[in-house]
Amino acid sequence: MDFGFTQEEEAFRKEIREFLRQELGPERKERTPLELFNPDFSRKLGEKGWLGVGWPKEYSGLGRPYTEQLIYGEEMLYHRAPAGAHILAQNMVGPTLIAVGSEEQKREFLPRILKGEIVFCLGYTEPNAGSDLANCQTTAVADGDDYIINGQKLFTSFAGQADYAWMTVRTDPDAPKKHRGLSMFIVDMKTPGITVGKLDT
Structure with a gap:
């Protein structure tokens, strides 16, 4: 059994890596807590659709497999990318609302979370x-x-x-x-x- 990444997954990694290097610079560096909170950067991720990599398509997510969620997370961590403005909404609030939230809550919050508009x-x-x-x-x-x-x-x-x-x-x-x-x-x-x-x- 082959546990390696597919060509599509490697292409996805390359796309994310190039974006992060363009936005953050080629060198990895430590960031202060304030530097890790960057709403403008979160909105750019939202424009790419990456705040909903694994979210179901019916809620405007990309519906991608867990391997691509892993790749996204690895690259974000490796480049020490700012995530403070979106990580809670992306990883906890959104998935919880998808699972048990009311339709009104889903309409109100999910699109804005995916766009990186709310903290x-x-x-x-x-x-x-x-x-x-x-x-x-x-x-x-x-x-x-x-x-x-x-x-x-x-x-x-x-x-x-x-x-x-x-x-x-x-x-x-x-x-x-x-x-x-x-x-x-x-x-x-x-x-x-x-x-x-x-x-x-």
């Missing part, structure tokens, strides 16, 4: 909840057609630049198991009441 930050970590999300203390309580969210998130990279937060909240405090009382919310970072502070580490 998400990750609202998981809290002062008393890190990798174990069962300790999440941020609450969301239904109020008519809306929810009132109260809590604090910590170590939220790019919160000051993000359009939306992909946020874990507790919607059922009486759930028999802590993990079963959690929900994911997409929170507009311009919502009144949200305060973003700077944490010196």
